[in-house]
Amino acid sequence: MRSVSPLFDEVIEWLVGRKLASVIKLASRHALRRVFDKEQTKEIRSIASVVKIRTHLLISLNLFLDLMLGCTSGAALVRPEPGDRDGQDTKDRLMHFRTLEWGMDALRDLLVIVEFVDSSKGDTDEVVARSVSYAGFVGCLTGVRKDLSVSLNFRPTHDCTTASLRRHQLSVLLGRREAVPSILRRILLDHDIPSNSLKVPVYNGPHINNSEQRPLSITGVAKKFISMPTSPCYITLCNGFKVVSVLKDLCTGKAKTSSLFQVQCNHDPDHGTCCGPKANNSPPEATQAMIIGEDDWLGESEGRKRVLEEKWLQHMAAVTKEAGEELKPCINSLCLDADTRADLGINIKVRGVDEAILQQWINTYPTTNECTHFACIMDPAYGTIRWIARGRN
Incomplete structure (x- = not known):
């Protein structure tokens, strides 16, 4: 410490x-x-x-701490390993994957898994939420509870004016406004969660026809978060049935959902160029640019995103082939911002990728790299961390 x-x-x-x-x-x-x-x-x-x-x-x-975070966050439809050690069911469901990269090696030794208990109920053995964090850090960068997982990615650019962003950052430093990790902790612990009646204008991507799906509240959480003044960032929310990715600016934001696959790194995707980095009037934050350089930062982020998208599309190709269908090229090749099944002109049940294969995807370069502090897979359907590994020094 x-x-x-x-x-x-x-x-x-x-x-x-x-x-x-x-x-x-x-x-x-x-x-x-x-x-x-x-x-x-x-x-x-x-x-x-x-x-x-x-x-x-x-x-x-x-x-x-949310400065200089290089991250990969997302969710994929997964087929859990048979003979689940936790006695959980093996139905296909979304699992939330996450890697965290930081430019400070000194923090590697501070990595901890924090378990939250509700002492007001008198049972201090029941864990209500878990967070992968650093000793001394009380906010949430990566966390899971039953029916919700959340992760934060650094966004190096912004659409608001630099002056308004600096005023907000000063208010955060003085304790007059809330930092994003603090907000995410309250969301994780179900404090001040918005009601299910709140709706957010999101892109409703491909979905699974499943009569057992429960009413979702993560779009309401996304709308509440979008409405709050925060530093620019990306957050990923998942409940096991749906994943919501939020691109957040100071006072505005955009969200999109999927029930199959989503990945977010550290650039605003330009869907006219296969999800490469979008041109932006504002340069990356000075600290980040000084450490690794603007071009390196955007290039590495684009590479991490593209690799995972390629692997998911290979999985989709195998699924469609098994069903006797043909995987047609998407308009933007690797762009997954559209309804994949509708674009392909097919109507088949998509099976999840094997859990062990997803681990391989996440634990392979460049998704896991020399700056990775940890990689993990969370299961929001049960509020557990399925797999976690330290990064390579």
């Missing part, structure tokens, strides 16, 4: 340069006193007291 201190120094020097770094560090001791959520502020102060590090360093970790 004490490794957070030099990490904070390193981030500040990247952001403002060495000349101003000492001034910023001094000011942060007085400015970084709390986060927006009172409960999370208490947790941060308690952790800082126990591990004997300054509170403002832990607060900075919680506010800056």
